[in-house]
Amino acid sequence: MSGRERVRAETPARIVIDRDFTVGPIDDRIYGSLVEHMERVVYGGIYEPGHPCADARGFRTDVIGLVRELGVPIVRYPGGNFVSGYDWEDGVGPPSERPPRLDLAWIARESNEVGLNEFLYWAKEAGVECNLAVNLGLRRVDAARNLVEYCNFPRGSYWSDLRVAHGVVEPHGIKTWCLGNEMDGPWQIGAKSALDYGRLACEAARAMRRVDPGIELVACGSSTPRMRSFPDWDVTVLEQAYDEVDYLSLHTYFTNTGGDSRAYLARSLEMDRQIEAVVAACDLVRAKVRSRKRLSLSFDEWGIWSREERANRDSWSWRWKEANAVSEGMYSFEDALLAGSMLLSLIRHADRIKIACWAQLVNHLSLFSCAAGGPVWKQTVFYPFAHAARFGRGIALALSLSAPVYDAGELQGVPVLDAAAVLSKKEDEIVVFAVNRDLSRPLPVEIVRRGFAPFRAVEHILYESADLEAGNTREQPGRVVPSSRTGAELAATLDVEGDTVSLRLPAASWNVIRLRRSEARDVEPPRSGR
């Protein structure tokens, strides 16, 4: 480890948790994802008629199986940038009558073979809730309120009766709605100034909520903290729409452009900073508009843009085709470590973040991939996500963490240990998630519990790889997979003495340490929502 280093040789890093100090309940929806009409996410991803695993409606059941295994509770749809040029009416009614369109966001052809009702059929099969985005790029209030009427109004009005005529008798009952996408970005079709967007979001929210008062609405915050207008955009938008919306959105993607892995793994600290800045912006506006409501956040796009994916898009040969594999890539093991740290950041801010969506589910920036006519395989980032989605449900515990630190460029004092702790919903399990950012040395760690009944260690899930660049591919789908230590193997590597658990986290590793209340039976925790 080079650079400024305040490291003990063998002084353990320490995590202290106390039953009386909690961040708050974790909303399961922080383990959401995104399905956008782009590249092979929909066509050739979730939908591939003729594939041996396709169901009667053309959706791949092997993909659905992985979504269920991941434990994703909510999926944002249909974009992303795509939504800003999308006419939702094109995607309903008899498929043979649907117009093919040019998708200006991704310079692609959109057949409209998959539209709203098809996606919502898929969502039901996959056991996920839909977070539906409306087009506030090229369209305005009218299209948005009609869409709510089509989806959620029981019947007896033009748009709800049209839904019934399309064979969907029961309303879809979509609860969460995004008011556009990344409206501050010059790349966005119909991008707007903060003031114009704030007014439009406010008007759309009012009209949509008149149709269905039960819906929840997400206004677009800055599309990235790298925008010069961050966080002024957020403040101006909220000054217009604070009382009409329930959430403000955040987005961020990281890429290891410089090839410096230590600096790359530290970048989750930027995510912490971004969240804290947006919370401050929300609370500032709350004071300015004298609202009693405290706004929540929807981190509805987060993820990693791999180097490979960026490089492919430089070629323009892919233009105006459907289901192009333009920017598909393989995630490396170090991408999984950073993804793990980003998940920990979400958990640690569970008091304000109520929704988060990994972008995206399949084939593009994806948790898993699938080959046309072929198999599915899990990307490295699949594993920390699946562990967090499974074991990170319940109450986020506040933690006091002490660990050696290092400097990485602009990020100073980066702890080599990153961690979050969760008390399960039944309060019978404490799960500590931890990343050792030290690339060359194992890290001794003590986990100290205060104010809890006796707990014992039942499992240490360990994800490590000697090669940070290694990843999973169609040819080698099991190259980098986690392992699990239980029983005698666990006892040989982890010590429990009173309220302290001691173990060593291997260099560059993702760890899930499960402690179970002593009187609790040795059964797997239920998978929430299913």
Ligand code: AHR
């Ligand atoms: O996930 C891909 C794209 O990244 C989304 O369409 C957009 O919202 C973001 O810029």
